[in-house]
Amino acid sequence: MIEVRNLTKSYGDKLAVSNISFKVEKGEILGFLGPNGAGKSTTMNMLTGYISSSAGEVLIDGVDILEDPKKAKANIGYLPEIPPLYVDMTVEGYLSFIYDLKKCKLPRKAHLKDVCNLCKIYDVKDRIIKNLSKGYRQRVGLAQALINNPPVLILDEPTVGLDPKQIIEIRTLIKKLGKRHTVILSSHILPEIQAVCDRIIIINKGQIAADGTAEEIASDITNEHKMTLRIEGPTHTADDKRLITDAVKSISGVKYIRADMEREKGIYDYDVETDGKTDVRREINRICAENGWNILMLQLSDLTLEDIFMKITMTDGGSEKESEKKSRPAPKLDLKVGEDGSLNAVNEEEKDTEKKEVSEESNGGEE
């Protein structure tokens, strides 16, 4: 549906976007993730034909955006970072203008009503946009993108300025739209991308730093593990803490262990860091079983999307990541969404035995 080949944009000497290529299939929701100034908006502006590319091409449904802009643009609904609203018009007047602008052929009244209902702005349709709150303006912006039912929706930070309830509403709406439209959405809010997108592209310094599902990206860049353990000793005292710390430390592959706060009476959390090559969980389980300690929780905490994001955006682009990937065999990981909505990486081999026990326990103990 959308194909981007070697897209590059430079402003003088400054390279804003450099050699980006990706493809989005029909019905896919793609998330653009990146720190401020990474080139997300520039890329989106090129996708929609607002600015030209210095090199490379953008094909929307097989049509080049620079060669046949009218035809390509007719397939796109675009919500820019700042919604292009004429603030002195009423909501209905504005949407009607967009309807004319897009040369929409659908029945006017019914279509506008549909769009208004979808974005929940039907109640404010007679008000002047100037007097609307930021949240409503954002939704009017989304509504104008939806007019004429374009097969491709490009949304630049669609939830900026909304309150938490509205954010959830918009996310649900985007998910719903994803069934009929191809959606590209950008954000620097990680849970948002996580909640909505099928696929994620992380952009950093104008380059694609990672591309794939959250799982794929996680397994690509992992190199060290952190985990949180909650172990119950027999005596429920600080002695337990020392004993357990020493025992776990003696396991080969454990680089570091630190007793964290007391979760329940006499029961401590332990932060464990491993070298990333050895999987120490079975060993931990064995030691605990031998000593009669109970593992109440085992959580790999190293691969939330935040960590992935930080990791990618702190390093200097993709080359370093590539070499790391080759030198270290990446453990096979599976991403699980925890109770609190956080994304946790779990080793895929033998999640059956250990994990059952772990997840049951952690449900009770977690906040």
Place this chain on the structure above:
Amino acid sequence: MLAIYRREMGAFFTSGVAYVFLTVFWLVSGIFFYNTVIAAGNADTSNLFGSMFIIVLFLIPVLTMKLLSEEKKNKTDQGLLTAPIGLWEIVLGKYFAALTLYVIAESIIFVYAFVINYLGDVIWPSLLGNYFAMLFLGAAFIAVGLFISSLTENQMASAVVCLVVLFVLYLSESLVSGFANSKSGYLKLVYKAVTNVSFYSRYIEFTRGVFSLTSVLFFVSVAFVFNFLTVKVLEKRRWS
């Protein structure tokens, strides 16, 4: 193009620009009408049209100042430029909206004609000739104003620059009039060049009863060239 035309027309009235423009235009032209026709006891409207040049010069910037600068400032141009329409449609939609308001303002002439009709005989050929001359003059000036508006994000800057440009066009002839009999070939060339692109003398020609087709063609060409330049400015912004 129609969508943009209609929105612009609406915006003129909701933003109040239309009211200011029409009020000032009609008020000042009314004063001129009283002085040159009624008080002078003269049924000929040529003098009235001669004075109108100044009104047009001062009021066109008001009409065009925000047409494109405001779009850029509020980022609404992003909506227009990503819509499935061409740049010419955007520019011409705005151009014709401004031109329509100008024609509405200018058509006050027919009210004056109605008044003259009661007092004496209307000299229709002269009146209509001048009416169209003024229309073409406005068409050229609006294109210049629209072009200047496309260059900046600040509508005050747009208005002031437009006013200065139009004023220079107006004054340029009197500035170089001394060069006419100059011995230096260079100065003569300057004189020729300036008088060839003069707006004022071409316009005044009409009020003297000459309906010059070259001048009409000149005004229309100016309008086309500046609209073309505006389109290029929008296009260039995309490529920069």
